[in-house]
Amino acid sequence: MEDGILRTLKYAILGLISRKEMSGYDIAREFNAELANFWHAKHSQIYPELKKLTEEGLIEFDVKISGEVLEKKVYRLTPDGAAAFREWLVKDEELEPTPKDVFRLRMYFSNGMQAAECKKLIKAHLARRLRKLAYLIKCSEPYQEAVPNFHSDRFGDYIVLEGAIMRERSSIDWLEECLRLIDSVQA
């Protein structure tokens, strides 16, 4: 009974490395691309974690040289690492606490604003959400012709992207509903 704490970054990294060999830099790049729609991490968190996972014997690396001298550590899973990842992957966990949302917190206190102020705030937020939605839809274009096969790793990419789009649309619907409610309800 270890791992009372979650260490999700650990498994995110193991999962990425299980797909293909990667350096810390590569991992950081992934965490700031499409993956960022449900997980992210900075290199300052990644490098120490890679060191720790190496010490725990879950991953190992070879040093590759780019150009003349620049060193690059390319990591892969050990059998222990692959087993640890597998075990985590199929674990059925309780719902996490709802993530914090500063905008919703503001809306909770909306009675402290003028209706006009509040609507302005919502409209600005809505514009950002619409831009984000447009970006996500653009990302999903390559998948629209044919849904990837379940056993390819593009299947995971595809479903989480679809999820992000649905989540974004739901936020937008809510914001529009808020605007309607304010108009219909202010004294």
Place this chain on the structure above:
Amino acid sequence: MEDGILRTLKYAILGLISRKEMSGYDIAREFNAELANFWHAKHSQIYPELKKLTEEGLIEFDVKISGEVLEKKVYRLTPDGAAAFREWLVKDEELEPTPKDVFRLRMYFSNGMQAAECKKLIKAHLARRLRKLAYLIKCSEPYQEAVPNFHSDRFGDYIVLEGAIMRERSSIDWLEECLRLIDSVQA
């Protein structure tokens, strides 16, 4: 130009106290009731924050006695505190990074599972989400007869609850879509 860091807990507490006088215990209770749908905090974080806000001159308290000796610190905003809260409330901020989601992370790596395993995991998660949705709908019942007026503090309660319901439905739609996709797409 202070507050480069966010200190959102600070404003969540100021906002709660602005509605009515509260003790640390009361605040902790709020943070684990309906409010938990977009913000939460434990008493171990709240008490030190209250101390800090008092030192900063944003809140002040009277000690009330319950029964014979039990002391209770009832906090209220100072004028400075009210001003600081107002300023934060109407601030238009950038979109936050998408919140982390362990379940979506697992789905991203779904090609590491058998289709049957994956569907089982999704169904278990779906059941939890449906329970949560039922709970949220129950919470929203008191508001259904008449939408609260914009200037009452029940308006904020109402719209964030509606938002939580819409978000939950969107998650559920996505999970059902995932199940359909797996069925339609496995080799």
Place this chain on the structure above:
DNA sequence: TTCGGCATGTAACTCGTTACATGATTTT
């Protein structure tokens, strides 16, 4: 009288961010 809820706090720890620090390689 015991149990659940009221009430307040601190300590140790994990997780995550920003900033500090360095240097090589490729592209313009």
Place this chain on the structure above:
DNA sequence: AAAATCATGTAACGAGTTACATGCCGAA
């Protein structure tokens, strides 16, 4: 020659959790 990107790390701090620690009050 400069700028962007590749590449790896550490230090200091802020945010949040779990566990420790104490004690009162009201109801069954």
